[in-house]
Amino acid sequence: MARNKKKPKGLGDVVEMFTETTGIKAVVKLVNGEDCVDCQERKDRWNRKYPNLRNARKFTKEESMSWVLFEEDRNNFLNKKGSLEINHILFVCKLFSDVLSLPYWKPSCFACRGTGQSIKVMIDKLDIVYNTYEE
Numbered sequence: 001m002a003r004n005k006k007k008p009k010g011l012g013d014v015v016e017m018f019t020e021t022t023g024i025k026a027v028v029k030l031v032n033g034e035d036c037v038d039c040q041e042r043k044d045r046w047n048r049k050y051p052n053l054r055n056a057r058k059f060t061k062e063e064s065m066s067w068v069l070f071e072e073d074r075n076n077f078l079n080k081k082g083s084l085e086i087n088h089i090l091f092v093c094k095l096f097s098d099v100l101s102l103p104y105w106k107p108s109c110f111a112c113r114g115t116g117q118s119i120k121v122m123i124d125k126l127d128i129v130y131n132t133y134e135e
Contacts (some may be wrong), residue, residue, distance in 0.1 A: 011045030
């Protein structure tokens with residue numbers, strides 16, 4: 001069996017490598033007759049929530065300026081319900097996917113608690129990356 005030399009993007013990739021190495025993935029495929037659709041969704045969700053920050057790149061100058069403005073004015077971006085406006089949620093999602101080399105994720109629901117928690121995690125991770133590379 002050839003070893004996967006690709007760096008994991010996050011916990012989802014680590015779990016996938018483990019299930020491939022131990023043969024669990026082959027058993028699931030044998031039982032289901034195909035690859036598990038839920039497995040791919042779970043992998044992507046875990047990669048977003050627990051990314052490998054060592055794969056992150058430095059913010060570009062433009063991204064850095066946008067991030068600083070976003071951070072300074074985050075409270076001004078909150079709507080009457082205390083949530084970020086849709087365009088700011090999309091900004092965070094795009095920046096997160098670009099900086100961490102993860103697939104772009106656009107929330108299907110902008111009002112649910114799960115989206116809010118995901119965006120908070122993304123903002124926290126982006127803060128770590130920004131502060132790591134800040135000059």
